[in-house]
Amino acid sequence: MAIINFIKDYERVARFRLGKFEGMMGPGIVIAIPIVHSIQKIDTRITVLDIPRQANITKDNASIEIDFLVYLRVVLEDAEKAILEVEDYTAAVVGLATTTLRAVIGDITLDDVLSQRDRINELIRTRLDGETERWGIKVTNVEIREIDPPRDIQEAMNR
Known part of the structure; x- marks a missing residue:
């Protein structure tokens, strides 16, 4: 089972796979598999x-x-x-x-x-x-x- 995250234009997501940084993602759909992936959102607005x-x-x-x-x-x-x-x-x-x-x-x-x-x-x-x-x-x-x-x-x- 995957979790689908909808990332807005002003957001980015850092995705980690088993604790290792994979990269920044977004905007759009970002898929994260529980236990395997963790994500951290960041807002780029002032x-x-x-x-x-x-x-x-x-x-x-x-x-x-x-x-x-x-x-x-x-x-x-x-x-x-x-x-x-x-x-x-x-x-x-x-x-x-x-x-x-x-x-x-x-x-x-x-x-x-x-x-x-x-x-x-x-x-x-x-x-x-x-x-x-x-x-x-x-x-x-x-x-x-x-x-x-x-x-x-x-x-x-x-x-």
Whole structure:
């Protein structure tokens, strides 16, 4: 008895035969024989990762919290890397994004963080994309949603 899988245009399937990688398949019909084959689906559409709010310290030792999004997709030609090179690529990207944010913010003063959001987005995107490329992942965009400076600075800005 075989299991018939219908793979959509935006999906690919990694098929394993007795644990050995056979290749990427789809779109269309992919047949898997239970016990002999196992499959793992992967979506090649853009995915949005909501990175949890991060406490960061700027170059001038100001403590700020930043909330941001990472937009990514699995590169069609390298989809097998997202399965074979990293166990959970979304968790890996979240971890990498948090450390990359800390590194970028640590090199910038608070004034620059507050005034150069687009530049910071591009710096983070470029660094992330360089690292995730070996996993078959393309980071298409990074978007800082919110920057919360310390209370005393917020009060001074409101005056």
